[in-house]
Amino acid sequence: MGASGISNAETISARRTFLLAWRGWTKACPRCGQRGLYVRWFTLRPNCPGCELRFEREEGYWTGAMGVNIIATELLFVALMITTFVLTWPDPPVREMIAGGVLFTIAFPMFFYPFSKTIWMAFDRAFNPSDQPGRTEQ
Ligand SMILES: [Zn+2]
Numbered sequence: 001m002g003a004s005g006i007s008n009a010e011t012i013s014a015r016r017t018f019l020l021a022w023r024g025w026t027k028a029c030p031r032c033g034q035r036g037l038y039v040r041w042f043t044l045r046p047n048c049p050g051c052e053l054r055f056e057r058e059e060g061y062w063t064g065a066m067g068v069n070i071i072a073t074e075l076l077f078v079a080l081m082i083t084t085f086v087l088t089w090p091d092p093p094v095r096e097m098i099a100g101g102v103l104f105t106i107a108f109p110m111f112f113y114p115f116s117k118t119i120w121m122a123f124d125r126a127f128n129p130s131d132q133p134g135r136t137e138q
Contacts, residue, residue, distance in 0.1 A: 024122030069116035
C-alpha cells in the first residue's frame with residue numbers, strides 16, 4: 001500500500017482544498033456546501049442553514065475577511081492599471097485612470113464583500129478544520 005496510500009492521501013487533500021476554495025468563491029458554507037448564507041448582500045446569517053455551523057468563530061474573526069478583500073482589491077487594481085497602461089502606451093489616459101481607480105477601489109470591495117467572508121471561512125477551515133475553535137485539547 002505504502003506509496004499508493006500516500007498518493008491517495010495527497011489526492012484527497014488536494015480534492016478537499018479545491019472543494020473548500022470552490023465553496024469560498026461561490027459563497028457556500030465551508031463545511032456542508034449549503035447556499036443562501038446571506039439574507040442580504042452585506043448580511044450574513046450567524047449560522048449555516050444547512051449544518052448550523054457558527055460562522056463567526058471568535059471575536060475579530062472577520063478581520064481575516066477584510067484582509068482577503070483588501071488583497072483582492074489591490075491585486076486587481078494593480079492588474080487593471082498595468083493592463084490599461086500597456087494597452088494605451090505611449091499615451092495613457094492618466095486622469096481617467098485615476099478616476100477609474102478611485103471608483104474601482106470603492107465599488108469592488110462592496111461587490112466582493114460577501115465573497116471575501118466565505119473565502120476567508122474556507123481558507124481558515126483549510127488550516128483549522130476543528131468545529132470548536134479556541135478549545136484546548138485535554
Ligand atoms: Zn453548512
